[in-house]
Structures are given as C-alpha cells and as structure tokens.
Amino acid sequence: MAGDERIRLFCGLRLPDETGARIAEWQARELRGGRIVASDHLHLTLAFLGHRPAGELPAIAAALGDAAARGAGICLQVRGYRETRSVGMLALDDEDGRGAALAADLAGRLGRLGVYRAEARPWLAHVTVVRFRVPPRLAAPPPDLGEVSPSDAAVYSSVLRSDGAQYAVLESVALGG
Numbered sequence: 001m002a003g004d005e006r007i008r009l010f011c012g013l014r015l016p017d018e019t020g021a022r023i024a025e026w027q028a029r030e031l032r033g034g035r036i037v038a039s040d041h042l043h044l045t046l047a048f049l050g051h052r053p054a055g056e057l058p059a060i061a062a063a064l065g066d067a068a069a070r071g072a073g074i075c076l077q078v079r080g081y082r083e084t085r086s087v088g089m090l091a092l093d094d095e096d097g098r099g100a101a102l103a104a105d106l107a108g109r110l111g112r113l114g115v116y117r118a119e120a121r122p123w124l125a126h127v128t129v130v131r132f133r134v135p136p137r138l139a140a141p142p143p144d145l146g147e148v149s150p151s152d153a154a155v156y157s158s159v160l161r162s163d164g165a166q167y168a169v170l171e172s173v174a175l176g177g
Contacts, residue, residue, distance in 0.1 A: 012043040013150035026143035033136030061171035063109035068153040071102035072176025076148040081140040092125040
C-alpha cells in the first residue's frame with residue numbers, strides 16, 4: 001500500500017478459535033432476519049479509526065502493541081443478546097475492567113497520534129453477531145461460552161462490499177507482551 005492510500009481501519013480484540021466456533025453454532029441455531037457475521041470476522045472493537053492514510057499503520061500498530069503489552073488477563077462473560085437499530089450483539093461483562101482499561105489506554109495513545117477521537121460513551125464489551133436493516137426483535141438466549149479471554153489484539157482493515165464488510169488482520173500483537 002502506498003503511504004497516502006486511505007484504508008478503513010479499526011483495532012480490536014481477537015477471539016480464540018473455539019469461542020468463534022461456539023458463537024457460529026449459536027448463530028446458526030438462534031439468529032434469523034439479518035446477515036450473520038462470519039466466525040472469522042467476530043471480534044471486540046477497541047477503537048474504530050475510519051479511513052486513514054496507509055502510512056499511519058506502523059504508528060497505529062505500535063500504539064496498539066504498547067497498550068496490549070499491559071492488557072493481560074482480560075476475562076469476559078456473556079451477559080446477553082441485544083439489538084440496536086442495525087446490529088445484534090452479544091454484550092459481555094468485563095469482570096475486572098481490564099478490557100475497558102485497555103480500550104482507554106489505546107484511545108489515549110491513538111488520540112496523541114491524532115488518528116482517533118475517543119467516543120463520549122464508555123467502551124462496551126460486545127461482539128456483533130448479525131447485521132440487519134430492520135431489527136428482527138429476537139429474544140435469543142445467549143450462548144454459554146464460559147469465560148472468554150481474547151487471544152490477542154489486532155489492527156484490522158475493513159473493506160465495505162455489497163455483501164457486507166470484509167475484515168483482514170494487518171498487524172496482531174499478544175496481550176501482556
């Protein structure tokens with residue numbers, strides 16, 4: 001990619017493969033009326049950056065790496081399924097606040113780089129599982145995932161297509177250094 005080419009970016013926590021597979025089984029059983037998010041696209045967004053020059057990617061990845069080095073021990077539990085006007089999600093409890101602390105640390109680092117403006121609302125640990133134009137108003141019982149510990153953090157590119165966004169991991173970093 002050329003340094004001035006613009007790419008749509010976000011930073012997120014990756015889920016262990018087993019967790020993604022269990023969510024996919026639940027999606028197939030419980031969700032109707034929308035476009036299911038593929039298991040390899042399931043993640044927890046930490047910061048959505050939008051369209052950024054490709055030349056900023058190394059600094060963004062470094063900021064994520066520095067924040068992730070202090071992000072060990074994140075432990076999440078599924079609280080329930082909920083819908084907004086355009087997505088269905090699994091809301092997760094961030095038991096010790098470690099996920100929120102990582103998101104806040106990353107937001108500060110990205111803000112100092114001038115590539116991100118923190119949202120006014122607090123970070124919500126969630127996994128988007130379905131997208132729709134009209135909320136199907138499902139009362140889906142949440143899956144039993146036990147404790148969910150993200151495997152690592154990544155900078156993703158997001159390409160919008162007619163059949164939904166396509167995500168690709170550009171850089172990944174271990175949690176806890």
